Each structure stands twice: as structure tokens, then as C-alpha cells.
Amino acid sequence: MRRANVMAGVILAVFGLVMLVIVIPRQIGPGPDGMMSPSLVPSMMMIVITALSLILVISNIRARPVDARAEPAAPISRDEILALVRILGLFAVALGLHLWLSPLAAGFALVAGAQLVLGERRPLLLILVPAGFLGAIWLLFYKLLGTAIL
Amino acid sequence: MDYMIVGFQDVLNPTTLFWVTAGVTLGYVLGALPGLGKATGVAVAIPMTFYLDPTAALGMLIGIAKGSGAGSAVSAILLNTPGEPSSAPTALDGYPLARQGKAQKALKMGLYASVIGDLLSTLVLIMLAAPLARYALLIGPVELCAILLFSLTFIGGLSGSSMTKGMIAAAFGVFFATIGMETETFVPRLSFGLLELDDGLSLVPLAIGMLAVAEMIVQAGNIKALDHESAQIVDGAAREDRIITRDEWRRSIPAILRGTVIGSIVGILPGLGASVGSFISYGATRKASKTPEKFGTGMIEGVAAAESADNAVVPSSLIPLFALGIPGSVIAAILIAAFILHGLTPGPLMFVQQPRLVAGVYASMICASFIMLAIGYFGQRLFALVIRLPLRHIIPGVLLLCSIGAYMDTNSVFSIYVMLAFAVIGFFARKLDFSFVTFLIGFVIGPTLELTFRQSLQLLDHRTVNLVHHPIAAAFILLTLLTVVWLGRGNGRRVGMAPAVAAVPGLDTTPGDTTEIKRED
Structure with a gap:
């Protein structure tokens, strides 16, 4: 976790600096004369984030090194990263279908894609489960609540 | 009192009762499924309530929160895997009872303790919120800013393994709340030319992404281990072991009352949450017992203590929300969106402006407690079967509901983009232990914090020394500094909790739980 904390701290510190130096000045214009700057609070938060991220990095670097065997495994497993990529990919496909088909x-x-990604291979369930969910949602919104979703 | 009668009249009709019952049932199922907690359930369900009348909608959402608290005991007792981290101490004695063939007895005690804790805590909420709100009306912007700052620091320091990370999460929450048109100068901030961002980020897709989608991704990454747990259900309740005997009631009632008091107090304090309440209650009951060495081997009062405190936290955590408008927990933060959506702005003024709706909410909370008893009593066997369902059939449905929920918030695909972006942020926040609870609370109180900060600067004439004219604000700023020093020095949150958590077998096999146990609900 120490290594992950250091990496996360560095990434957040860099993010904070980029926001402070480049993004906030370009994306938030000056306010009217006599009023407080609209960028005051966003800038303050970024200063806090950058400073705390540096503290996170320093405190984890300075922390007493532990036995490598005692150090827990990486906080994110390969399976979790794969699940993240697959589910985001699935959403990309579904959004494409939403925009260009229906x-x-x-x-x-x-639904069917998520079942496939999660290991379901039985064709009947790959058809029945999505149909069941979509049917239940139609029933809930269009019949029970009496309103259209789209 | 007159308003309470009207409130009950508003609730005691078939339509409203149906939606409250639906909420409790949904919450019970979600609570029973490991990883799907009350916050996830409420976040996903908010858009479904758009078309309900306010009392039914709020009753349903509160029903989900209450049902989930009780339902989480089912998997804790049967699977040794708490549906929510706050039910971890329930597993300490509930699971041994189930292994002794007394699962029904443990489930019933869990249910009764949950209902009693929840109902009594609801009464505490009703009695305390309005009187506290009268004092809250005396608070000005300077005081409010200081109180919000204190709450955020306190929550940031407590909800996670590192105070630094908690504070970073809180700052990010406030930062994301600043996106959109600035309310005083009407200057767009960080909208990157996107019209959708001019109104700022909406809480609903953001919360759905961070809570529900991120959790589903984590569970999808650990699906084999989780399905293996589900397959290990013990189902052996002998006939004579199904009831709670008089002697067991006699031993459990003090534990339930103690748990209710602890849970109610813990709920009022921002940031502590149900996990702390249930662990303290379990520990206190064990300490008060004549046979503490038997705890962990199947003591029914252990289940009673944990569940009563767990469920007492939910209603009492609404006290700071109702009295001050400050969400003390993630469920309160999410409920703010629902309350506002249905015309009830949480805070001291709601008792003056919407007394009938407030009474309706109270009445639906009381009704939800009794509905929870009925649903739990008659549906317990069914819910025990639900947790056998493989996750590969549950996760796709939750993802579909999340997408519909996010879309319905603005009727735009842009909300789904927001949901996905915050799902990624939520995923990494979970895995790297940055408290997304603090993030969400920071996001919710961000606009008020900014507004009161600006007003305070003007009222104080940009001079810190003028704080002497605002002793309450000065006291809270001092408390904030003390909190930072106290928590920073000891990093002392969850003292004594980690060993207890580690002692719950099965917890470490559920990724959702190992990360959740540190955060607040």
C-alpha cells in the first residue's frame, strides 16, 4: 500500500499543479469588479489537494520500510482491472447502440453483455435474463408508474 | 402533534403504503446481498421516485435504507459475510448459531432487534430534530461555515484509514461541487464549453457511479470468490431451534436497549456511522455479560446488540440533516437530493415551511419499521434464497438500473457519461482507500460551504480578528484545529475495531467488505 500511496500522491500532486497553473486560469474567467474571484474556492481546494498529496508522498516515503513479505499484495488485482475495462467497454458498446440503433x-x-463478461454461457439465460429485466422495467415505468422513460 | 396525525393520514393509504413496502422489500434484498448497501439502493432508486408523490417517494427511499439495515444481517448470519460492514459483529455470533442449526433463531433475533432499534431511534429523531432546529435558526453564515468545516474535517478524519486521504477526498468533493455557473457572478467555472456542465454536476449520476457502478465493477473482479461464498450457505434449522425462548429474550432485551442508545448517539455524531455503533454495542454487551468468554460461539445477545445499534444509526443520523441541513452520513447526503427533488429542503426551515411533509416523512418512517417487521418475518426464508443467486445474474440488472437512473436524472446521455466517469473515480477511490463517503459529503455541502465562506469573508471584513464577535464560529474553528491535531497525531480512528473486524471470518474473502469496513454508511 505504501507504494500505491506514493504513486497516488504523486499523480494527485501533479494533477493539482496542472489544475492550478493551467486549467483553472483558462477555464474560470475573472469576476466583475468589486466581487470575489469565482476561482477562489476551486483554487483553494486545489492548493489543499496538492499540499495534502505531497504530505501523503512524504509520509509514505519516510515511513519505516516493512518486510516485503509482510507488505500486502497490490491494492488492485488483475481481475479487477480486467473487470473495469470490460464493463467500461460494454457501456461503450451499449451507448453506441443507444445512439445509433435503439x-x-x-x-x-x-445485460446480455455483462452476463457474458461475467461467465454466463447458457443461451437460454442470455436471452431470458435481459428480456426479464427489460420487461420488468417496462412494467414498472410504463404500466405501474404510468410514465415513459424515453 | 396535529401534523403527525395528518402525516399518518397521508401515509396510511394503499398507494403510499405500497411504495413504502416496496422500498423496505427492495432494501431487505439489497441489504442481504453482500456489497449492495443502503446507499447504493437509495442512489439507484431516486430516479424511480420522480413520478411518485413526495410522501410516497420519500417513504420508499427511507424504506430502502431501513430495510437494507435489517437485511444485511441475513448474509452475516447465513454466509458469515455481512451484507454491509455494520453487520460484521452480527456474524461473530450469528454465524456460529447458524452452524449449530439455529439460523432461524438468529435471523429472528436479528430482525426483532433491528426493528426495535430502528423504531426507538425514529422516535428520538422525531423528538430531537425540531427542537434542535429552533436553535439552528439562530446560526448565521459565519457560524454555519465553521460548523460545515468542522463536520467535513471530522468526517474526513474518521472515514478511512488515513486522515490525509480523507481530507483529499473531502477537498475533491468541494472542488467538483464548484463546477458550473458561479451563483454570485454568473461566471461559468470548469465547464469546458459544455452547456451540460453550466448547471454543475448532478448528485444522482455522480452518486450512482461512485457507489453502485464502482461496487459492481469491484464485485465483478472478484466474482468467483463471492459466488463460492454463496454456495456455502448453511441451511439446517431444526424445528426446536427456530423460536426465541423467554430466557433468551430476558438476556437480549438489555442488549437491544443498550444498542439502541449507542446507535442513536453514534448516528447523531457526523462521520461515525453504523459500523462504529454496532461494534461499540457488541463490545459493551460482551463487557456487561457474566459470560464474556462465550461471545463468538453463538450468543444470541451478541446478535441483538449488533443489530439494534446498526439499525438505530439510520434514523438518528438524519438528526443533523433535519436540524442543521448537514449530512452526517453518506445516506443522509444522498437523501438530500431526494428531499430537494420532492420539495423538501433539509434544514431548520423545513419544519416551518413544510410541516405536513415532514410529518408525512416521520409517519412513513414509523410505518416502515412495522412493515420491516412483517416483511422480515414472513420473507426471511425467501431472502435467504435470494442470496444464493449467482452474481452474474445480479450485476447486469444493477448496471441496467444504474444506467436508467442516471439517464432519467436529466433525460440526457451526458448523465451516463458522468456516471461512468465517477464510476472510474469511485473504483480507484475504493481500491486505494480514499473515502468516497467524504467525497460525497464534500460534494453535497460544497455549495453551502462556498456561499457561507464568501458571506463570512464579507461579514468579517476580511479580518480574522473579527471572529471574536462570533464565539460559536470561533469555537468550531478551534474544534476543527483540535480534530486535525488529534486525528493526525493518533491517526486514531477505528481504534480497537480492526482486530474485531479481522476476527470475522469471511470478511477478508469479500473484497467489497474489506474496503467498506473502513468507511461510513
Whole structure:
């Protein structure tokens, strides 16, 4: 975790500096005369984040090194990263279908795709589960609540 | 009192009761499923309540929060894997009871303790919130700014393994709240030319992304271990072991009352949350017992102590929200969005401006407690079956609901982009132990914090020394500094909790729990 903390601290400190020096001055214009700058609080928060990130880095570097065997495994496992990439990819496909085909196709693809990604291979369930979810949502919104989602 | 009668009249009709029941049932199921807590349930359900009348909508959401608190005991007892971290101490004695073939007895005690704790804590909320709100009306911008700063520091320091990380998360929350049009100067901030960002980021897709989608991704990455846990359910309740005997009631009632008091106090204090309440209650009951050495081997009062405190926290955590408008927990932060959406702005003025709706909320909370008892009693066997469902069928459905929920917030795909962006942030926050609870609370109180900060600067004429004219504000600033020093020196949150958590077998096999246990609900 120490290594992860140092890396996270460095990334956040750099992010904070970039926001302070480049993004905030370009993205927040000056306010009217006599009023407080609109960038006051965002800048303050970025200063706090940068300073605390540096503290996080320094405190973790200075912390007593522990036995490598006692150090817990990396905080994020390979399976979790794969799950993140796959689910985001799935959302990308579903959003594409939503924009270019239909929301129904997007919903079906999202549920069936997630089942596939998570290891379901039985064709019947790959059809029935998305159909069941979409049917239940139609029932809830269009019949029970009496309103359209789209 | 008159308003309470009207409130009950508003709630005791078939439509409202149906939605409160639906909320409790949904919450019970979500609570029983490991990793899907009350915050996730409420965040996903908010858009579904858009078209309900305010009393039914708020009753349903509160029903989800309450049902989830009680439902989390089911998996703690049957699987040794708490549905929510706050039920971890329930597993200490509940699981041994289940292994002795007394699962039904443990489940029933968990339910009764939950209902009693929840109901009594609701009464505490009703009695305390309005009187406290009268004093809150005397608070000016300088005092409010100092109180918000203190709350954020306190929560940031407590909800995570590192105060530095908690404070970073809080600062990020406030920072993201500044996106959009600035309210005084009407200058767009960090909107990158996108019209969708001119109104700022909406809490609903942000919370759905951080809480629900991120949790689903974490669970998807650990699906084999989680499904293996589900397959290990012990299902052996002998007939004679299904009821709670008179002697067990006699031993459990003091534990339930103690747990209710502890849970109510812990709930009022911002940032501590249900996990702290249930662990303290369990520890206190063990200490008060004549046979403390038997705890952990299947003592029914251990289940009673943990569950009563766990469920007492939810209603009492609404006291700072109702009295001061300050969310003390993530569930309170999310409920703010729902309250505002349905015309009830949490804070001292709501008792003056919307007394009928407030009474309706109170009445629905009381009704939800009794509905929880009925649902839990008759549905316990069914809920025990629900947690056998493989996650590969649950996660896709939750992802679909998340997408619909985010989309419905603005009727725009942009909300889904926001949800996904914050799902990624939430995923890394979970894994790297940056408290997203503090982030969400920072995001919710950010606009008020900024406004009161600006007003304070003007009222104080930009001179710190003028704080002497605002002793309450000065006291809270001093408390903030003391909190930073105290927490920073000891890094002393969760003292004594970690060993207890580590003692819960099964917790470490559930990734959702190992990360959740440090944060607040």
C-alpha cells in the first residue's frame, strides 16, 4: 500500500499543479469588479489537494520500510482491472447502440453483455435474463408508474 | 402533534403504503446481498421516485435504507459475510448459531432487534430534530461555515484509514461541487464549453457511479470468490431451534436497549456511522455479560446488540440533516437530493415551511419499521434464497438500473457519461482507500460551504480578528484545529475495531467488505 500511496500522491500532486497553473486560469474567467474571484474556492481546494498529496508522498516515503513479505499484495488485482475495462467497454458498446440503433437494443446488449463478461454461457439465460429485466422495467415505468422513460 | 396525525393520514393509504413496502422489500434484498448497501439502493432508486408523490417517494427511499439495515444481517448470519460492514459483529455470533442449526433463531433475533432499534431511534429523531432546529435558526453564515468545516474535517478524519486521504477526498468533493455557473457572478467555472456542465454536476449520476457502478465493477473482479461464498450457505434449522425462548429474550432485551442508545448517539455524531455503533454495542454487551468468554460461539445477545445499534444509526443520523441541513452520513447526503427533488429542503426551515411533509416523512418512517417487521418475518426464508443467486445474474440488472437512473436524472446521455466517469473515480477511490463517503459529503455541502465562506469573508471584513464577535464560529474553528491535531497525531480512528473486524471470518474473502469496513454508511 505504501507504494500505491506514493504513486497516488504523486499523480494527485501533479494533477493539482496542472489544475492550478493551467486549467483553472483558462477555464474560470475573472469576476466583475468589486466581487470575489469565482476561482477562489476551486483554487483553494486545489492548493489543499496538492499540499495534502505531497504530505501523503512524504509520509509514505519516510515511513519505516516493512518486510516485503509482510507488505500486502497490490491494492488492485488483475481481475479487477480486467473487470473495469470490460464493463467500461460494454457501456461503450451499449451507448453506441443507444445512439445509433435503439435504447432497447442498448439495454439488451448491456445485460446480455455483462452476463457474458461475467461467465454466463447458457443461451437460454442470455436471452431470458435481459428480456426479464427489460420487461420488468417496462412494467414498472410504463404500466405501474404510468410514465415513459424515453 | 396535529401534523403527525395528518402525516399518518397521508401515509396510511394503499398507494403510499405500497411504495413504502416496496422500498423496505427492495432494501431487505439489497441489504442481504453482500456489497449492495443502503446507499447504493437509495442512489439507484431516486430516479424511480420522480413520478411518485413526495410522501410516497420519500417513504420508499427511507424504506430502502431501513430495510437494507435489517437485511444485511441475513448474509452475516447465513454466509458469515455481512451484507454491509455494520453487520460484521452480527456474524461473530450469528454465524456460529447458524452452524449449530439455529439460523432461524438468529435471523429472528436479528430482525426483532433491528426493528426495535430502528423504531426507538425514529422516535428520538422525531423528538430531537425540531427542537434542535429552533436553535439552528439562530446560526448565521459565519457560524454555519465553521460548523460545515468542522463536520467535513471530522468526517474526513474518521472515514478511512488515513486522515490525509480523507481530507483529499473531502477537498475533491468541494472542488467538483464548484463546477458550473458561479451563483454570485454568473461566471461559468470548469465547464469546458459544455452547456451540460453550466448547471454543475448532478448528485444522482455522480452518486450512482461512485457507489453502485464502482461496487459492481469491484464485485465483478472478484466474482468467483463471492459466488463460492454463496454456495456455502448453511441451511439446517431444526424445528426446536427456530423460536426465541423467554430466557433468551430476558438476556437480549438489555442488549437491544443498550444498542439502541449507542446507535442513536453514534448516528447523531457526523462521520461515525453504523459500523462504529454496532461494534461499540457488541463490545459493551460482551463487557456487561457474566459470560464474556462465550461471545463468538453463538450468543444470541451478541446478535441483538449488533443489530439494534446498526439499525438505530439510520434514523438518528438524519438528526443533523433535519436540524442543521448537514449530512452526517453518506445516506443522509444522498437523501438530500431526494428531499430537494420532492420539495423538501433539509434544514431548520423545513419544519416551518413544510410541516405536513415532514410529518408525512416521520409517519412513513414509523410505518416502515412495522412493515420491516412483517416483511422480515414472513420473507426471511425467501431472502435467504435470494442470496444464493449467482452474481452474474445480479450485476447486469444493477448496471441496467444504474444506467436508467442516471439517464432519467436529466433525460440526457451526458448523465451516463458522468456516471461512468465517477464510476472510474469511485473504483480507484475504493481500491486505494480514499473515502468516497467524504467525497460525497464534500460534494453535497460544497455549495453551502462556498456561499457561507464568501458571506463570512464579507461579514468579517476580511479580518480574522473579527471572529471574536462570533464565539460559536470561533469555537468550531478551534474544534476543527483540535480534530486535525488529534486525528493526525493518533491517526486514531477505528481504534480497537480492526482486530474485531479481522476476527470475522469471511470478511477478508469479500473484497467489497474489506474496503467498506473502513468507511461510513
